[in-house]
Amino acid sequence: xxxxxIFTGIVLLALLGAILxxxxxxxxxxxxxxxxxxxxxxxxxxxxxxxxxxVGKVMEKVGFTSFLSRLLRPFLRKIFxxxxxxxxxxxxxxxxxxxxxxxxxNAATPMGILAAQRLAGRRKDGIASHELCRLVVLNTASIQLxxxxxxxxxxxxxxxxxxxxxxAVWVTSLCxxxxxxxxxxxxxxxxxx
Amino acid sequence: MTDYIVPLLLFGxxxxxxxxxxHPYSLLIDGASEGLKLLVTLIPTLILLxxxxxxxxxxxxxxxxxxxxxxxxTFFGIPPETxxxxxxxxxxxxxxxxxxxxxxxxxxxxxxxGRTVAVMLGSTETTFYTIxxxxxxxxxxxTRYAIPAALVADLTGFFMAAxxxxxxx
Numbered sequence: 001x002x003x004x005x006i007f008t009g010i011v012l013l014a015l016l017g018a019i020l021x022x023x024x025x026x027x028x029x030x031x032x033x034x035x036x037x038x039x040x041x042x043x044x045x046x047x048x049x050x051x052x053x054x055v056g057k058v059m060e061k062v063g064f065t066s067f068l069s070r071l072l073r074p075f076l077r078k079i080f081x082x083x084x085x086x087x088x089x090x091x092x093x094x095x096x097x098x099x100x101x102x103x104x105x106n107a108a109t110p111m112g113i114l115a116a117q118r119l120a121g122r123r124k125d126g127i128a129s130h131e132l133c134r135l136v137v138l139n140t141a142s143i144q145l146x147x148x149x150x151x152x153x154x155x156x157x158x159x160x161x162x163x164x165x166x167x168a169v170w171v172t173s174l175c176x177x178x179x180x181x182x183x184x185x186x187x188x189x190x191x192x193x
Numbered sequence: 194m195t196d197y198i199v200p201l202l203l204f205g206x207x208x209x210x211x212x213x214x215x216h217p218y219s220l221l222i223d224g225a226s227e228g229l230k231l232l233v234t235l236i237p238t239l240i241l242l243x244x245x246x247x248x249x250x251x252x253x254x255x256x257x258x259x260x261x262x263x264x265x266x267t268f269f270g271i272p273p274e275t276x277x278x279x280x281x282x283x284x285x286x287x288x289x290x291x292x293x294x295x296x297x298x299x300x301x302x303x304x305x306x307g308r309t310v311a312v313m314l315g316s317t318e319t320t321f322y323t324i325x326x327x328x329x330x331x332x333x334x335x336t337r338y339a340i341p342a343a344l345v346a347d348l349t350g351f352f353m354a355a356x357x358x359x360x361x362x
Contacts, residue, residue, distance in 0.1 A: 006285050010245040017254025026251040034247025038240030041294060042232065050228035055206055057224030058217050062209040113330040120331035127335040128328065136327050136339045140320040141346040146202070147315030153294050154311055159302040163199050165311050168357035173316035175353045180346025187338035 041156065048152030055146075056102040068101065069094030079138075079181065080131050082119070089118050096139070103144050112139055130188045137184045141177035144169070238287045246291040249277075271355040272306045278313060279351050283320035283344070290314065305358055312354035320347055 018027040059065070072094050076083050083090035092115035099108035112135065119132045128136075147169055154162040210217035249255055255277050263273035271279070278296060282289040293314045300306040320343045328336055 006281075006288060007241065007245055010249050010288070013254045014245070014248035014252040017249070017252035017257060020257065021253035023251060023253050026253075027248055030247040030251035031244060034244035035240050037247060038243035038291075039236070041243060041291075042236040042239045045235075046229070046232050049232055050225035051221075053228030053231065054221035054224030055203065057227070058206045058210050058215075058220045061215050061220050062206065062213050064206075064209075109326065112327060116327045116331040120333060126333055128331075128333045128337050128339055132327075132331065132333065133337060133339040133342065136324055136336075137342045137346060139327065140318045140323045140343040141350065142316065142318040144315065146199075149290065150293075150311050150315040153290065153297065153314075154302050157294070157297055157302045161196070161303075163196075164362075165308055165315065165358075166198060168308070168312045168354070168361050169315040171357050172312055172350055172353040176316060176346045176350035179349035180342055183345035184338065184342035187342055191338045 041153075044156030045149065045152045048148055048155060052103055052146055052148035056104045059102055060099075060104070060107075064102070065095065065098045068098045072097060079134055080119075082122070082131060086118070089115060092118065093135070096135075097143075100139065101143055101145055103146055103148050108139075130184075133188065134181060134184050137180040138177060141173060141180045143173045143177055235287070239291065242285070242288045242291045246288065246295060250295055269352055269355070270359070271351060272309055274300060274306045275310055275313065275351075275355075278310060282313065282317055282351075283347050284322075286319035286322065289319070305362070308358045308362060309355050312358055313351055316354060317347055317350040320344065 014027060014030075018024050069091075073090070076090060076093055080089070080093060083093060092111050096108050096111040096115055099111060116132060116135055119129060119135065122129065146163075146166075150165075150169075151162040154165075207217040210220060258280070259273050259276045262276040266273040266276055266279075274296060278289060278292050281292055293310045296310045297307040300310075302308075302311070320340075324336065324339060324343060328339070
């Protein structure tokens with residue numbers, strides 16, 4: 001797994017950095033301090049994460065998801081033309097996008113995977129289709145209504161207005177998803193197998 | 194104005210649930226216990242990654258990397274202090290969160306750097322993880338232009354995070 005390499009790599013970088021700058025003492029002290037900080041951090045995030053997964057659950061139940069997927073339909077038909085003839089795919093895709101939007105990452109991934117498998121099933125050669133590339137790009141550029149974890153982290157650091165970043169987050173994620181999809185469309189025109 | 198978004202949202206979903214003859218309170222409880230399960234899987238990860246990240250920051254390696262990348266970041270108007278976050282974000286979500294929290298604590302949550310960090314964390318995803326999960330599940334070997342396109346999205350996100358924080362605050 002890639003995380004094994006990242007973890008080892010970070011520790012190695014820290015070791016090299018400390019040797020270069022002569023900060024061996026600080027490095028040694030950082031080990032127990034960091035572990036303790038991990039526990040404190042996890043606990044300080046607990047309240048907000050639980051609250052927002054709760055809110056996401058209520059939104060799903062009151063039909064916010066199906067309302068969103070009606071709004072999304074014209075957009076889906078443009079980006080994923082196969083949804084015109086495949087209502088099941090259309091359902092998976094809109095569930096995936098809505099769950100991402102509501103910050104329900106755990107629900108978004110299974111739905112996205114179902115959509116990806118359905119898209120991949122159309123051709124069995126192991127080469128990503130245009131639509132599959134677009135699905136992945138859309139999922140790597142997260143569009144979220146409430147970035148709960150970040151807000152929780154800000155609260156844990158003593159911020160009184162954790163949600164003042166919302167407009168900036170919305171504009172930024174819309175721009176990055178838009179640019180990602182544009183790049184996918186343009187690259188799709190010139191990319192050879 | 195933004196002060197009211199969250200309280201209104203909380204009231205709105207509860208009122209909507211009551212209107213639909215659902216039970217908002219027990220739904221919130223259901224969701225919260227799911228959140229707790231997520232948190233339990235997050236705790237060991239955070240402990241280990243916070244250890245690694247704290248070591249990295251104490252060692253002075255971050256300063257070296259930041260100094261090295263600083264001209265590129267300054268050119269695009271992105272605070273160079275965020276360099277380490279930008280490097281880790283597409284690879285590991287928890288490591289990025291750990292680094293982001295360290296950065297926000299160091300520079301202040303409401304400082305331009307602290308806010309840029311928060312917007313970056315809130316508006317981007319763990320690109321390489323997402324790509325490997327989706328293509329892995331779909332049995333795809335040739336990912337074609339998905340990675341470059343996803344990285345274009347990430348870079349736009351980092352650039353826009355700095356820009357929106359400068360414009361909105």
